[in-house]
Amino acid sequence: MIRVMSLRSQINLIVGGTAVAMFAAVLAVELVQIRGSVREEVEAANRVAVQFVMRFGDVFGTQGIEGVEMFLRSLGRIRSNEIVLIDAAGAQRYESPPSPYRQGQNAPDWFVSLAGSPRVDRKVPLRDGSLLLLRTDPSRALLDGWHEFRRLALIGAALASIASVFAYVAARRVLRPIAQVVEGLHEASLGHFDYRVPESASGEARALSGAFNRLMQAVVERDKARESALLAEQQRDLSREMALRFERELEQERRALARDLHDDLGQHSTALKTLATTFEHRLGGREPSLAQLASLMVQSADSLLGSIRAMINRVRPEALEHGGLVFGLRALIDDWQLRRPDLRFELLLDPSDDDVFGVGPDETESAAYRIVQEAVTNAVRHSQGSTVVVSLSRSDDWLRVQVSDDGRGLPSAVVRAGKDGRGLVGMRERAAALGGEFSVRTGESGGAELLVTLPWSSRAPADDTT
DSSP, X not given: OOOOXXXXXXXXXXXXXXHHHHHHHHHHHHHHHHHHHHXXXXXXXXXXXXXXXXXXXXXXXXXXXXXXXXXXXXXXXOSSEEEEEEOTTSOEEEEOOOOOTTTTOOOOHHHHHHHXXXXXXXXXEOTTSOEEEEEEOTHHHHHHXXXXXXXXXXXXXXXXXXXXXXXXXXXXXXXXXXXXXXXXXXXHHTTOTTOOOOOOSSHHHHHHHHHHHHHHHHHHHHHHHXXXXXXXXXXXXXXXXXXXXXXXXXXXXXXXXXXXIIIIIIHHHHHHHHHHHHHHHHHTTTOHHHXXXXXXXXXXXXXXXXXXXXXXXXXXXXXXXXXXXXXXXXXXXXXXXXXXXXXXXXXEEESOOHHHHOBOOHHHHHHHHHHHHHHXXXXXXXXXXXXXXXXXXXXXXXXXXXXXXXXXXXXXXXHHHTXXXXXXXXHHHHXXXXXXXXXXXXXXXXXXXXXXXXXXXXXXXXXXXX
């Protein structure tokens, strides 16, 4: 695993590298200067030595090699030069002694190779055939240069160490807010969003720590809002499920109640009417008063049957029970057209074929029927218009219901609030219980326009064997 270098280490490395580079540059300049100084000193000493030997060579040469040797022994060395005397036979008679200056000390070989100058040998012939050999010797000049170079290197190393320590301390202090933020991000990655970094004194560090703390606070508030929204959504789903279950159970009870009314009261009322009709026919010629009483019983039985049919229709419309939503709405529209011939009622379907339109879930069909029933009633009673249009369009998953009129429309306050005393609250709750949508607005004709969307899944119609 590759470990990433920390920002503080990178800064220390940059500062240290810069200091080392500057120090190396200073040493390189110093080395060039030392090399030039050594070369200049050696060349100057060699020129002096050559001039001296050439000027006095003839003088000392007249005395013979013994006189020259005696003079050289008294002379010793000429600055950075070694003197060697060779007689005419080629034997070495004299060689300069080592320099006493810092005797025993020498510069390192690598320094000599970098700062030293090449050795130069000069030959001065004498009259008797002997030879003076002058050799340049920069060792003492190089030793001086080496001591100066080492002193500068020690000073530079000390300064570089001080700079590195200072950079380390300064970087640690300056980068402390960043380290705290990094620690905070690590805590946040572990889910500890309540972690806060201390605020710094400097402007940039304070802005950084403040931004991190505000970010963590925003995350905490977001999580709280998300939890609240999730809880509200769960409660809404639970309420919707309970409402849907209640609606289903209510429809089952309505269907059972309508069946009981039809089977029990309806049959008894029909039997009573049949019995009264029989009495009326048999007693008509013999007992007119009893026949009249039987006629009143027949009328009462008819009224009772009509009331039972009205009760059944209110509890569970017979048309909806036996023919589905489309059949039920057609019966509803036809009934209103008979009751209010001065108004025009229309039912528009998409798809227009009843078989293609299909049959939906009981709770969806019941809710759609009740919403249309309430909306048409409101339009007839309050719109003061001349036309009421009911439109149904269906897809595989949704049923869209629209009820519109050309009346005076709803008050603006009702449109904004979406509720008033005309049954809009009940319609909205029916749609919400099924997970649908409900809205009311002013239509293009100026009247009220109600829009409802309900979930729909087609099912095969149940066979009616009763």
